[in-house]
Amino acid sequence: xxxxxxxxxxxxxxxxxxxxxxxxxxxxxxxxxxxxxxxxxxxxxxxxxxxxxxxxxxxxxxxxxxxxxxxxxxxxxxxxxxxxxxxxxxxxxxxxxxxxxxxxxxxxxxxx
Numbered sequence: 035x036x037x038x039x040x041x042x043x044x045x046x047x048x049x050x051x052x053x054x055x056x057x058x059x060x061x062x063x064x065x066x067x068x069x070x071x072x073x074x075x076x077x078x079x080x081x082x083x084x085x086x087x088x089x090x091x092x093x094x095x096x097x098x099x100x101x102x103x104x105x106x107x108x109x110x111x112x113x114x115x116x117x118x119x120x121x122x123x124x125x126x127x128x129x130x131x132x133x134x135x136x137x138x139x140x141x142x143x144x145x146x
Contacts, residue, residue: 038099039106042073042091046111049088055080060111061087062104063118069095073107 050058056079063072073090093100108115 035106036099036102038091038093039103042103042107043110045088045090046075046107049075049077049090050111050113053077058113060107060113060115061118062115063120065120067120068092071095071100073103075113 056077058075058077061074061076063074065072071091071093073093074087075090076085076087078085091103093103
């Protein structure tokens with residue numbers, strides 16, 4: 035097993051707590067700007083919108099290492115995996131213009 039795989043699995047066990055009423059999933063980002071693959075674990079308490087993410091590994095662009103690390107990860111985890119690519123950036127959520135939850139009852143967007 036590669037040292038990168040061991041690091042990834044160690045951090046995976048650190049952040050995957052198996053808490054009740056929580057949803058977990060993995061995200062792998064092919065970042066062309068930094069020439070790396072990034073592995074993240076995301077979690078969200080059910081019926082809430084706050085999503086937390088933790089970086090598990092940043093791997094240099096090496097297809098053979100990537101395939102081995104991915105195979106090692108899949109051998110220990112049955113979480114769903116979402117693949118992202120920085121050549122096709124997507125805005126994950128709309129821009130916040132009013133934030134009533136944190137006590138800001140006014141518009142945060144610039145006025146015309």
